[in-house]
Each structure stands twice: as structure tokens, then as C-alpha cells.
Amino acid sequence: MLTLFHDTLPEHFLDTPAGELHRYLSGPTLIHLSGRRVRPLFVSVLLHGNEDCGLVAVQNVLRRYHGQPLPRALSILVGNVAAARQGLRRLDEQPDYNRVWPGSVGHGHTPEHAAMGEVYRQLAEREVFASIDIHNNTGLNPHYAVVNRLDADVLHLARLFARTVVWFRGLPGSQTNAFSPRCPSVTVECGKPGVTANEIQATRFLDACLHLDHFPDQQPRQVDLDVYHTLATVRVSPNSTFAFGDSRADIDFEPRLDHLNFCQLAAGTVFGRSRLSRPLEVIDEAGCEVSDDFFSCDDGILRLRRAATPAMLSLDLRVVRQDCLCYLMDRLQVPRTSAARQALYTDA
Numbered sequence: 001m002l003t004l005f006h007d008t009l010p011e012h013f014l015d016t017p018a019g020e021l022h023r024y025l026s027g028p029t030l031i032h033l034s035g036r037r038v039r040p041l042f043v044s045v046l047l048h049g050n051e052d053c054g055l056v057a058v059q060n061v062l063r064r065y066h067g068q069p070l071p072r073a074l075s076i077l078v079g080n081v082a083a084a085r086q087g088l089r090r091l092d093e094q095p096d097y098n099r100v101w102p103g104s105v106g107h108g109h110t111p112e113h114a115a116m117g118e119v120y121r122q123l124a125e126r127e128v129f130a131s132i133d134i135h136n137n138t139g140l141n142p143h144y145a146v147v148n149r150l151d152a153d154v155l156h157l158a159r160l161f162a163r164t165v166v167w168f169r170g171l172p173g174s175q176t177n178a179f180s181p182r183c184p185s186v187t188v189e190c191g192k193p194g195v196t197a198n199e200i201q202a203t204r205f206l207d208a209c210l211h212l213d214h215f216p217d218q219q220p221r222q223v224d225l226d227v228y229h230t231l232a233t234v235r236v237s238p239n240s241t242f243a244f245g246d247s248r249a250d251i252d253f254e255p256r257l258d259h260l261n262f263c264q265l266a267a268g269t270v271f272g273r274s275r276l277s278r279p280l281e282v283i284d285e286a287g288c289e290v291s292d293d294f295f296s297c298d299d300g301i302l303r304l305r306r307a308a309t310p311a312m313l314s315l316d317l318r319v320v321r322q323d324c325l326c327y328l329m330d331r332l333q334v335p336r337t338s339a340a341r342q343a344l345y346t347d348a
Helices: 018-023 053-064 081-086 111-125 152-159 175-179 196-210 317-322 338-347
Strands: 003-006 029-033 035-045 070-078 130-135 144-147 164-167 185-189 226-236 242-244 251-253 270-274 280-284 295-298 301-304 309-311 326-331
Touching (some): 029 111, 053 130, 053 196, 070 196, 152 164, 152 185, 242 317
Parallel strands (some): 035 070, 144 164
Antiparallel strands (some): 144 185, 226 326, 309 326
16 A cells, blocks of 8 residues: 655656645655655655645755755655545545554554554664654644653754644554654644645744754743643534534534634633533543533533633534544643653653
């Protein structure tokens, strides 16, 4: 399933948009390019087929260095080409390409899992320097980075992209979660696709990563970062209907719900209306169902039960169904010592 290229690019790679890559790539494709520093930067793009900012950034950077050596070796994974052809996150018959990496749950016998396992093995052999996974999203979100650890090297890598950082202990089978034990690893969320400013931000970040020689040992200053901790993932009950501004649905969310992303919400904030007593599934980082801790639905009004900050709220019905409604977060002070960080990892 995985196609490999060594020190060469697929035909027409630099000028082909995501939706046309199927003309030249048969599926997931791993490209290894040499650079002045040997340990490679790994970047994955198009793990979700409708999120093309990473591809544009890679194309921009490679055009910039055309005819000259890269500052550092670069390994590029181009992911879900079939979904990109149709402008979708994933096809209905496919697993999510960001849930099939080593450590995944329920996808161990799929060809996608085998392909990502081979990518991981090759990058481990090459002593990968750092890993970045570039995404877009469908809601109104700032640029932010997602990390699985709060170590200094990880936070410095995240800060190269944006001052807003989300600490998430990880989704099993996600790219960043798989690489975090091996090297500094981040997911970067670049806002909506097709926006030039978002593509410029991703291009600058990728170029900056290629120029890194090492990571500082000292933690970034607290004033340089806005750090959030993901508390729980919110999903719509699978057997219910939902909409944004349609009272006929089982759950009728506020039509401008995505405007609440990265806003500190007070207890009692209205998310919508529902005829169901428990319309949402809320799963915390330990995998426990905690919907009663976060939401109430009294007299048909769906409210937030406790203060929290949402991220990734989207009005895209297909994305909400395939992934989630949102994540709920709290602000976090970055611990300054390794002992304090270890206690945080243990207690969270």
C-alpha cells in the first residue's frame, strides 16, 4: 500500500493540488530527501484528505530550495490521496489515517495500519530529529499546536508555530502520539483550508524546523505561551440526529456554536436544545464516560455544567459525525521542573 521515493519527487509533485494527486500517487507515499543535517525532520500531510495546508507548505518549501541542498534531511508522508480526490476527511470505508499509527485500537489488521507502521519503522531507523503533523480544521480556531508532552524540546517546537499550545495526552493511533516517545512531536492546526495566510504560517513553520540545529534545554517562559489541557472529547450520540439551527433534529445546536472556540465559557452556557435526556457522549483522558460532569439537559436546554474552554467546534455535520463535536479544555500553568512535569503526567 505504501509507495517509497528516495532523493527524488513524484512526477509533477510540486505543482499538483491535493485533489489531483491521485493522477500521480496510487496511495500513501513516503518521500525521503537528503539534507545538510542527516537526522530527518518528518512531516505528515493529508492524513485527512480535505486538509491540504500541509501539502501546500511542503510544496512551497521544496520550490524554495530547488537546486540547492535542504538545511536538514526531510521525510514527507503524503497520506489519504483517495479522500483528497473527493475533498473528504476520509472515505466511508476507510479508517481515519490519524488513528492507525502504532498504538492504535481496533485497526491492527488494516493495510493502513501496516503502512503507517512501516513509515514509523523507517523513521526510527533514520533517528528522526522531530515530527510534525500538519492539519486544517473546519471551525473558527486560532493557529495552535497540540503536544502530548510538556518537555522543553516539545514546547519549543510548538512555539515555533504559535503561542497557543494544547496539551493532550494523546489519541491512540495518532501520528503525534506514536512519535512522542521517540522525538519532539507536535500536531499543528492551521485553521481552515484554502486560506493563504494559513498556508504562509505552515510554510514558515516548516522552514524554521528545517533550520533547527538542536532544542534548548530550558522551558519556554510562561509569558510566551498560552497552554491548555484537554479534559475530554465530546461526541454526538451515534443514534441521534443533529443540526445547527433546525428544531426537527434530536439535537439542535446553536447555529454559531463554532464562534465559542478558545473562549472561556462559564457554567450554564447554552450549547443548544434537545429532546434527549443525555444527547452527548463525553470521554475523559482516562477513557471514562463523564457527560454528567460537563453537560446538563433540563427542560430541553443543553447547557455546560462547569466552566471550560472548547476547541475544534465545527458546523460541518460529516466532520462532527466522523470525529467529534469538540474538545473541552482548561488553562494550564507549565510546570518548571521535570519532577513537577512527571507528577502532572501521572496525576492527569
